[in-house]
Amino acid sequence: MIIELGHYALVLALGVSVLQAIMPVFGAARGDRALMEIGTVAAKATFLLVALSFGVLTYAHVTSDFSVQNVWENSHSQIPLIYKFSGVWGNHEGSMLLWMLILTFFSALVAVFGHNLPDTLKANVLAVQAWIASAFSLFILLTSNPFNRLVDVPGEGRDLNPVLQDIGLAIHPPLLYLGYVGFSVCFSFAVAALIEGRIDAAWARWVRPWTLAAWTCLTAGIAMGSYWAYYELGWGGWWFWDPVENASFIPWLAGTALLHSALVMEKREALKIWTVLLAILTFSMSLLGTFLVRSGVLTSVHAFATDPTRGVFILVILILFIGGAFSLFAFRAAHLKAGGLFAPISREGALVLNNLILTTAAATVLTGTLYPLVLEALTGAKISVGAPFFNMTFGLLMLPLLLAVPFGPLLAWKRGDLLGAGQRLFAAVAIGLVAGCAIYYAQHGGPVMALAGLVLGAYMIAGSLTELFLRSGIGKVAGSVAVRRLAGLPRSVFGTALAHIGLGVTLIGIVAVTAFETEHIVEMKPGMTADAGGYTLRFDGLRDGKGPNYTEQSGHFSVMRAGVIVTEMWSSKRLYTARRMPTTEAGIKTFGLSQLYVSLGDGMADGGVVVRIWWKPLILCIWGGALVMMMGGAVSLSDRRLRIGAPSRARKQKRPVLEPAQ
Amino acid sequence: MTRKQKRLAIIGGGVSFIIAAVLLVMFAFSQAVAYFYVPGDLAKAHLAPGTRIRLGGLVEAGSVKRGDGMTVSFSVTDTLDRVPVTYTGILPDLFREGQGVVAEGAFVAGSPVFVADTVLAKHDETYMPKDVADRLKAQGVSLGGKENIQ
Numbered sequence: 001m002i003i004e005l006g007h008y009a010l011v012l013a014l015g016v017s018v019l020q021a022i023m024p025v026f027g028a029a030r031g032d033r034a035l036m037e038i039g040t041v042a043a044k045a046t047f048l049l050v051a052l053s054f055g056v057l058t059y060a061h062v063t064s065d066f067s068v069q070n071v072w073e074n075s076h077s078q079i080p081l082i083y084k085f086s087g088v089w090g091n092h093e094g095s096m097l098l099w100m101l102i103l104t105f106f107s108a109l110v111a112v113f114g115h116n117l118p119d120t121l122k123a124n125v126l127a128v129q130a131w132i133a134s135a136f137s138l139f140i141l142l143t144s145n146p147f148n149r150l151v152d153v154p155g156e157g158r159d160l161n162p163v164l165q166d167i168g169l170a171i172h173p174p175l176l177y178l179g180y181v182g183f184s185v186c187f188s189f190a191v192a193a194l195i196e197g198r199i200d201a202a203w204a205r206w207v208r209p210w211t212l213a214a215w216t217c218l219t220a221g222i223a224m225g226s227y228w229a230y231y232e233l234g235w236g237g238w239w240f241w242d243p244v245e246n247a248s249f250i251p252w253l254a255g256t257a258l259l260h261s262a263l264v265m266e267k268r269e270a271l272k273i274w275t276v277l278l279a280i281l282t283f284s285m286s287l288l289g290t291f292l293v294r295s296g297v298l299t300s301v302h303a304f305a306t307d308p309t310r311g312v313f314i315l316v317i318l319i320l321f322i323g324g325a326f327s328l329f330a331f332r333a334a335h336l337k338a339g340g341l342f343a344p345i346s347r348e349g350a351l352v353l354n355n356l357i358l359t360t361a362a363a364t365v366l367t368g369t370l371y372p373l374v375l376e377a378l379t380g381a382k383i384s385v386g387a388p389f390f391n392m393t394f395g396l397l398m399l400p401l402l403l404a405v406p407f408g409p410l411l412a413w414k415r416g417d418l419l420g421a422g423q424r425l426f427a428a429v430a431i432g433l434v435a436g437c438a439i440y441y442a443q444h445g446g447p448v449m450a451l452a453g454l455v456l457g458a459y460m461i462a463g464s465l466t467e468l469f470l471r472s473g474i475g476k477v478a479g480s481v482a483v484r485r486l487a488g489l490p491r492s493v494f495g496t497a498l499a500h501i502g503l504g505v506t507l508i509g510i511v512a513v514t515a516f517e518t519e520h521i522v523e524m525k526p527g528m529t530a531d532a533g534g535y536t537l538r539f540d541g542l543r544d545g546k547g548p549n550y551t552e553q554s555g556h557f558s559v560m561r562a563g564v565i566v567t568e569m570w571s572s573k574r575l576y577t578a579r580r581m582p583t584t585e586a587g588i589k590t591f592g593l594s595q596l597y598v599s600l601g602d603g604m605a606d607g608g609v610v611v612r613i614w615w616k617p618l619i620l621c622i623w624g625g626a627l628v629m630m631m632g633g634a635v636s637l638s639d640r641r642l643r644i645g646a647p648s649r650a651r652k653q654k655r656p657v658l659e660p661a662q
Numbered sequence: 663m664t665r666k667q668k669r670l671a672i673i674g675g676g677v678s679f680i681i682a683a684v685l686l687v688m689f690a691f692s693q694a695v696a697y698f699y700v701p702g703d704l705a706k707a708h709l710a711p712g713t714r715i716r717l718g719g720l721v722e723a724g725s726v727k728r729g730d731g732m733t734v735s736f737s738v739t740d741t742l743d744r745v746p747v748t749y750t751g752i753l754p755d756l757f758r759e760g761q762g763v764v765a766e767g768a769f770v771a772g773s774p775v776f777v778a779d780t781v782l783a784k785h786d787e788t789y790m791p792k793d794v795a796d797r798l799k800a801q802g803v804s805l806g807g808k809e810n811i812q
Contacts, residue, residue, distance in 0.1 A: 344671040356676050360683045382698035389694040393686050521732050582755040601752035612752050
């Protein structure tokens with residue numbers, strides 16, 4: 001009965017969404033407040049209904065109700081409670097429901113916090129959100145219903161895929177979706193602006209917080225996914241250029257570009273048309289990612305199951321939304337007035353360069369991801385486009401951007417002074433050189449390219465700090481004045497600096513791991529030792545163990561430095577009993593920012609075991625940098641200028657808007 | 663600079679960057695992608711030694727042999743033809759005889775042995791790489807059971 005309630009709530013959510021998709025548009029066109037207000041109420045209602053539906057599915061999973069097909073296929077009565085919760089979205093149907101939940105969550109946020117938006121814009125935004133929500137709830141109900149029941153109730157479930165039985169599953173998908181789907185709001189704002197045929201700096205100011213929030217979550221989601229793959233898969237890699245990773249990375253690149261172009265539009269009213277296009281593009285990339293991941297056209301860990309009707313359905317949604325938005329764009333873009341002019345060397349110019357490089361890089365990644373699919377469809381030839389392709393193209397294209405990052409904030413709007421900025425960055429370059437060489441020396445040399453990469457990373461960090469130093473006048477004015485000035489700087493300045501510093505930190509991590517990591521594959525018998533990163537590992541033997549739903553053989557290692565045991569590590573081979581599926585649990589120990597990574601291989605006939613040992617120098621910088629970028633996003637988001645938006649006028653309008661609803 | 667010159671400088675810079683990117687992508691496609699083959703294709707393919715490819719198929723039953731140290735040799739088969747493969751390192755958890763596998767690497771000049779540096783067998787016990795399944799089906803090999811591509 002409860003299950004049917006969840007199903008019913010989802011059907012009702014579709015109904016309300018359709019209402020929300022139609023009424024506010026008419027209201028906005030006719031200036032009818034009552035009709036427009038339907039959007040606000042419906043958005044909240046849809047969210048509550050989808051949340052109820054999601055709650056019911058969670059309940060079914062937690063209580064192991066195997067009469068629900070989705071629970072039977074993806075759960076087991078013996079798995080720990082946390083995996084019963086996270087197992088809700090560890091499968092196709094549930095993850096689509098999570099997608100819906102987050103989409104309607106954002107619509108509800110717009111409904112609740114959008115009271116300072118002009119009525120018609122808000123109504124149109126909510127309507128566009130509802131178009132997406134209607135399409136996806138229809139998709140779930142028709143092709144991916146998580147509430148399907150089984151007639152013969154099985155006694156036990158088929159278990160959650162062991163690879164997914166990890167805390168990572170609880171965190172990674174919701175964060176990723178918050179980012180992915182968060183860009184829907186930007187899309188809706190863009191389409192709403194095109195419907196109205198009017199767009200100005202205020203529009204950019206409203207869009208920016210949503211972009212920032214989505215971008216911050218997406219950064220977190222991607223970083224979390226990368227770390228999860230790193231420790232869970234036992235291959236020691238942190239990024240595989242897997243098509244599914246790319247599917248989340250492309251919206252990130254486009255979203256980063258959008259973040260920057262919205263800035264130009266907000267401050268200078270330039271790049272209007274481009275910003276609208278980018279907002280549409282970013283969410284289109286999210287939709288494309290959803291299609292790639294969920295349709296089964298790609299072979300991947302993330303493609304849960306293949307069912308052609310699903311692929312076709314999402315493809316239709318994709319074509320309708322992307323095609324529709326671009327047609328509208330083509331139709332209306334000419335009406336949008338172009339904004340302010342600027343010299344090529346200026347803050348705007350730097351942000352245009354940022355956009356040019358980021359979108360080109362995104363297009364490159366997209367090409368590499370789709371090329372095998374297109375080639376196979378056209379010629380039948382099967383190819384794999386992997387890391388070598390992306391390193392060559394993406395890596396090289398991003399290089400000028402990384403060099404330019406510290407220059408951007410130092411250039412003035414309209415007409416900048418490149419030479420002046422260069423002079424001010426002189427110290428940053430010097431610090432970069434010294435710090436880069438220091439790390440290079442500490443790692444006992446390596447490829448010369450690595451030195452260049454480290455210098456670049458350190459220069460980016462120092463260059464981003466330069467802006468803060470200069471604006472606070474540290475060294476030029478008295479200390480107390482400088483501190484007061486520093487504290488008085490807008491939060492977004494700190495946000496920018498943090499995000500750019502984070503990028504530098506990540507770069508250092510990537511370069512260090514790529515250039516200096518060591519990998520040994522050795523056969524070890526108890527008592528044997530192997531060296532890695534200045535530590536010595538002693539293999540102490542295997543031990544049998546048992547978890548709630550698996551049996552395992554774990555290898556014990558003592559980590560020694562100069563003959564003294566400093567710590568111990570475990571790495572194990574698990575066999576999940578329900579699916580008879582083996583997995584490897586890597587042993588990881590952190591030393592400062594570096595890690596020792598041990599992965600157990602096959603047992604040999606003579607009692608030895610194959611062990612793969614990595615030393616991963618400065619690897620934590622990769623995710624640490626992402627963390628700093630996220631902090632940058634969060635700090636920017638808390639900027640007063642973004643929170644308040646257009647204050648007084650909107651507040652006066654608020655009352656009359658609310659009245660008709662009462 | 664005049665208005666027109668400013669616009670020209672920005673557009674010109676942008677276009678040349680994009681052209682450079684396109685050339686780079688085309689170059690990378692000619693250099694850095696691996697074609698996928700099943701053993702039956704290789705006779706017709708005339709690969710130059712050292713060309714990186716992906717070789718897919720099933721691990722032939724009874725073919726897995728551990729050599730010295732970390733080296734493992736096995737045969738990849740599409741049930742009609744087969745190719746001997748050597749690999750040094752740790753095989754993935756789901757590598758088993760009779761199961762689907764994709765090996766990436768190259769043939770060494772003058773030897774029929776495929777030297778793999780990467781071996782993939784993905785995340786499910788019923789997993790069959792889609793590429794392998796398609797090819798095997800095209801060759802009329804019955805896979806049996808419900809395909810579960812994960």
